[in-house]
Amino acid sequence: MPVPAVLRRTDFTFAEDDYFLGGAVRRESYDVSLEGSRDAAIARLEAETHRTWIAKVTASGIGELVEQPLTRTALKSGENDQFGTYVWVQWGFITRLPPGEYLSVTEFTSPTRGHRIWTVHLIITEEVS
Numbered sequence: 278m279p280v281p282a283v284l285r286r287t288d289f290t291f292a293e294d295d296y297f298l299g300g301a302v303r304r305e306s307y308d309v310s311l312e313g314s315r316d317a318a319i320a321r322l323e324a325e326t327h328r329t330w331i332a333k334v335t336a337s338g339i340g341e342l343v344e345q346p347l348t349r350t351a352l353k354s355g356e357n358d359q360f361g362t363y364v365w366v367q368w369g370f371i372t373r374l375p376p377g378e379y380l381s382v383t384e385f386t387s388p389t390r391g392h393r394i395w396t397v398h399l400i401i402t403e404e405v406s
Contacts (some may be wrong), residue, residue, distance in 0.1 A: 291401050292401070293403055302367045303368075325385065327368040330344055382394065
């Protein structure tokens, strides 16, 4: 995958002994009064794909993007004033990286919401006691 242009830069800093979670949450609202509405919302979530890569950043540029295995949670239900009744799911990975600078690239594809890519700039520092 080619490295996308960074439209919005998001920076996070961790120490080398820190584990961190990289992930995304998706929610689909539905109308409880319509039969099959919840099933349709679940089907929309099930049809989505999420992929994430991490590359080391050096003075000479961005290294090879290495795909990260993602774990998906079970579907959950929720309700609030802003979104109404909904189902939601979370995708992500947990990792620890050696000190350095990294770029994380996440790709999201959905038949109903299209294709999106976002990036996160990661800075891993040496552990300071």
